[in-house]
Amino acid sequence: MEKKLEAKVLLVDDEEEFIKTLAQRLEMRGLKVTGATRGEEAVNLVDKQNYDAIVIDLAMPGMDGLETLKRIKESHPDAEIIMLSGQGTVKSGIEAMKLGAEDFLEKPVNMQELLEKIDEMKTKRILVLEKQSMAEIDHILKTKSW
Numbered sequence: 001m002e003k004k005l006e007a008k009v010l011l012v013d014d015e016e017e018f019i020k021t022l023a024q025r026l027e028m029r030g031l032k033v034t035g036a037t038r039g040e041e042a043v044n045l046v047d048k049q050n051y052d053a054i055v056i057d058l059a060m061p062g063m064d065g066l067e068t069l070k071r072i073k074e075s076h077p078d079a080e081i082i083m084l085s086g087q088g089t090v091k092s093g094i095e096a097m098k099l100g101a102e103d104f105l106e107k108p109v110n111m112q113e114l115l116e117k118i119d120e121m122k123t124k125r126i127l128v129l130e131k132q133s134m135a136e137i138d139h140i141l142k143t144k145s146w
Helices: 017-027 039-048 067-077 090-098 109-143
Strands: 007-014 031-035 055-056 081-087 101-106
Touching: 007 017, 007 039, 007 067, 017 031, 017 109, 031 039, 039 055, 039 067, 055 067, 067 081, 067 090, 081 090, 081 109, 090 101, 101 109
Parallel strands: 007 031, 007 055, 055 081, 081 101
Antiparallel strands: none
């Protein structure tokens, strides 16, 4: 029996059918999935909701994947992002990593590899949030005169 991975994931791809199919496969494994077909839409969603992992297609009309990655990282530097590409190049993969992507995967995506990456990102995100919470508690304790 495959373990259920409970995570919130944002899929960003201009191909609606790809989002629908991948979302179904991820949801069968316990993930909560939101889809966006444009970079602008993804940026707005990330401003309103926290995600354990964000999966962005590199090639999209309008705001492409790299620009979407850049805009999300500007306002949410802790966002965990995987870039996907059907025609990825080493150059675009390196650029994505420089801009803050955690990983770069090729389409068609290997489901097991994607699930492992999402699991790693969720674990990392939990650790970051715990560290932030501890820092906030420490600050409160130091600033109050009990």
